[in-house]
Amino acid sequence: CSYSMRLARLDPDLVLPFIHELAAPPLRFATEQAQVWDQHIVMPGETELSATQKKKGITEFSLGDDVRIRVDLGALWKKEKASELLGELCSAMYYRLPQELVQPIAGALIPIITLAGAPGARSAAVVALSHLCGALVSRYRRDPVSQKSFVMEFVLSAGINTVAGALQSEHIARPRASAAQALAAILEHISDAAPGGYETARTTPLAQDIDPIIIPLATALTSCAAKALQEKEESQQQYIDDEDDDDEAYSEALHSNIVNGLCALFKLAPNKMSSFFESSIAPVYGPHLATPDDPAYESALCVFADAIQYLPSFSVVLGPGVAAAAANALCNDDLTHLHATAAYVTAVIARALENSGSVPPVFSHVLPILQRLAFDNEATEASDAGYRIRDNAANAVYALANLSVLIPNNDARTQLIANWIQNALPLRRDMEEARRANRALLDLCQHPVLSTHARAKLAESLEATQQKPDDFNDFPDPPEASMDQQLIESASLLLGISSAGTRAIADPKQRQLERRPLTSMAPNVS
Secondary structure: OHHHHHHHHHOHHHHHHHHHHHHHHHHHHHHOOOOOEEEEEOOOOOOOOOHHHHHOOEEEEEOOOOEEEEEEHHHHHHHHHHHHHHHHHHHHHHHHOOHHHHHHHHHHHHHHHOOOOOHHHHHHHHHHHHHHHHHHHHHHHHOHHHHHHHHHHHHHHHHHHHHHHHHHHOOOHHHHHHHHHHHHHHHHHHHOOOOOOHHHHOOOOOHHHHHHHHHHHHHHHHHHHHHHHHHHHHHHHOOOOOOOHHHHHHHHHHHHHHHHHHHHHHHHOHHHHHHHHHHHHHHHHHHHHOOOOOOOHHHHHHHHHHHHHHOHHHHHHHHHHHHHHHHHHHOOOOOHHHHHHHHHHHHHHHHHOOOOOOOOOOHHHHHHHHHHHHHOHHHOOOOHHHHHHHHHHHHHHHHHHOOOOOOOOHHHHHHHHHHHHHHHOOOOOOHHHHHHHHHHHHHHOOOOOOHHHHHHHHHHHHHHOOOOHHHHOOOOOOHHHHOOHHHHHHHHHHHOOOOOOOOOOOOHHHOOOOOOOOOOOOOOOO
């Protein structure tokens, strides 16, 4: 079944005729009745678990001399694995998922989300439900007229309400992080409902449908963040330094996912979220910007950067302070784990202030640091994390180079952009930054001085989209993810190259969410 799901991801049209047969096994295991808990008093002469029971996955735990609890681990594992497979199926088939399978899949997943004693299964089910919602939104994107009513009725009732309820009621680290991940994913699907996604269309056609619950959702996410931050502070005050590594990872993932969810709400309702940010979000995250040593510093940086980017009234007000906070990390060589995020935030602020006529003074100080990180291969380690620092720093340099207030001399700005083209491109690790860089190259193809260099690099990126999978095994993302279909067609037309052999992911939500370098989901640890 797992092999079939991978085949569906590679060629969904190939497995479409067999989709019902493919969905049947995980649906059956997900809906099987399982006796999760069986608490009983040990009777005199009672024997241990039989070999048959043990083979079925039943395990017994003692709660004292006379009380034992039996757990059907086999049934719980089946539900967890079945949920994962159903999520993979929805993600792979996307808009091709038949409508008649929507209700059976939802009916199988929703009861598992509240299944007592099964945090792994709850985690898998809530994430799978977000994949199902993503498949439905993709159907709307292809046919907004006929699909809107069905899609939004399901996404709002079965999707958002179920997942938001799980986030508010969950107390265990792993499923709570997964619930935040699922809610953020659904909101991002909705914010990207326009063809080409929000970054291309700059519209949110489903915003009105979700408007009545914007503030309740923002409240739920912010309350969860405040509670998790308080729990972290209390554990530190009590000198609890033996916290489980997995719980720590889930805690970090929780905050990352909450920030992603809030960002989607910023895009969906900027007016409503502006006042909510000022009254509720800033007081929660603001104190954590003071020092990079704060465990919530990275999340705070990102949520403030999102406010600057998507809530225009805050760009000039918040820009200097947040830029200074990011600089605190960039200037410290002992905080390399924060450099990618700090560079990303610096670029966001620079782009937001491009036409403001003023820039934070700290930009002149961080520009040489960003140039070193972007252009000097010795400045970052040869690892995925190091390459992401380089990619984010590179686009931060380009964003700063476009600030005439920062660099008044036109020749100096042109030379800096030329260095960016020659020494930093193409970007191959952070695909969001690569797409942004390629869009910039397309614009620079009209530059009177830089057009030759820009055309050469753009052609190189376009050629990469025609490579076979074996050509880029050294990279975690296929090169076609660095150019969407619209960019490929525009670049091909400008360069006089046929786009027939290129491959692009036209639907922005079919690729892994890569908005920022924070971890977007908790590790898969049983």
